[in-house]
Amino acid sequence: xxxLFTACGKEDPAATTASSPNEPxxxxxxxxKFEPDSAYAYxxxxxxxxxxxxxxxxxxxTRDWLVxxxxxxxxxxxxxxxxxxxxxxxxxxGTNVIGRFKPALRDRILLAAHWDTRYVxxxxxxxxxxxxxxxxxxxxxxxxxxxxxxRHLGNDGPEIGVDIVFLDAEDxxxxxxxxxxxxxxxxxxxxxxxIKPRYGILLDMxxxxxxxxxxxxxxxxxxxxxxxxxWGLAAQMGYGKYYVNEDGGAVTDDHYFINQMAGIxxxxxxxxxxxxxxxxxxHWHTGDDGMDAIDKVSLGAAGQVVLAVIYREAAGTL
Ligand SMILES: [Zn+2]
Numbered sequence: 001x002x003x004l005f006t007a008c009g010k011e012d013p014a015a016t017t018a019s020s021p022n023e024p025x026x027x028x029x030x031x032x033k034f035e036p037d038s039a040y041a042y043x044x045x046x047x048x049x050x051x052x053x054x055x056x057x058x059x060x061x062t063r064d065w066l067v068x069x070x071x072x073x074x075x076x077x078x079x080x081x082x083x084x085x086x087x088x089x090x091x092x093x094g095t096n097v098i099g100r101f102k103p104a105l106r107d108r109i110l111l112a113a114h115w116d117t118r119y120v121x122x123x124x125x126x127x128x129x130x131x132x133x134x135x136x137x138x139x140x141x142x143x144x145x146x147x148x149x150x151r152h153l154g155n156d157g158p159e160i161g162v163d164i165v166f167l168d169a170e171d172x173x174x175x176x177x178x179x180x181x182x183x184x185x186x187x188x189x190x191x192x193x194x195i196k197p198r199y200g201i202l203l204d205m206x207x208x209x210x211x212x213x214x215x216x217x218x219x220x221x222x223x224x225x226x227x228x229x230x231w232g233l234a235a236q237m238g239y240g241k242y243y244v245n246e247d248g249g250a251v252t253d254d255h256y257f258i259n260q261m262a263g264i265x266x267x268x269x270x271x272x273x274x275x276x277x278x279x280x281x282x283h284w285h286t287g288d289d290g291m292d293a294i295d296k297v298s299l300g301a302a303g304q305v306v307l308a309v310i311y312r313e314a315a316g317t318l
Pocket of ligand 1: 118138171285
């Protein structure tokens, strides 16, 4: 057991400023090691349910499993059900699954990823009309990384509130219609009340090999200070070759609605490619987005940096 209590002023000065002189100071908790194998297993488990398309049995089963996992880790869990209309008029029964760690703390950070998968492999790079999007990278990778982070937070986590939000119905949109994407994020942002997280980090498509987490445009527009924190820390930690200081272009993703509608400065860590017209990975919205598309090194690069953001924010050293 590490030393938890220490006299004022002996440790990191940033950690002592919040305490009154009469209280013992809690030493900041060290950043735990993010386990890529564990995150990979969480991705594989989601894929094993089958495509998580709206209103499908695999979707319902995955939702229940996400709730169960967050409960196991000791979060206060909310299933935020909503109804939404797809671009062709289909009615979706959606659920944002929210796990709150240290729910009483007012100082909070939001971590999010979408857990639904796209109903159609409509990438121009897909020739097979029967191809199905398994969504290992597009959806499950971000959720897998956040589950591994949740496991650490539940296990003697740091003194900061964290809301992990698994957003539904992100990927059911029509390309020309911005509002048809991020339906779960729109519901979350519209109905948010009470304590608002200080800022948010969205993870989407973080599992592809040799990721290029370039600075995404919506993030830079709404949350430049969060971009600076995360990319600066990533460079310090030796992940600069993935978190490149380059313009990644703007993406309509869940963070757009959280920024616009809820006013929470939120960034998107997303693999941006130069070699494709879409700017996304080659397997995006194709039949190739299965477990073969997932690299543990990438999950580790995404997860270890975000985990460090939380622990260092709690310690006042970010
Ligand atoms: Zn997608």
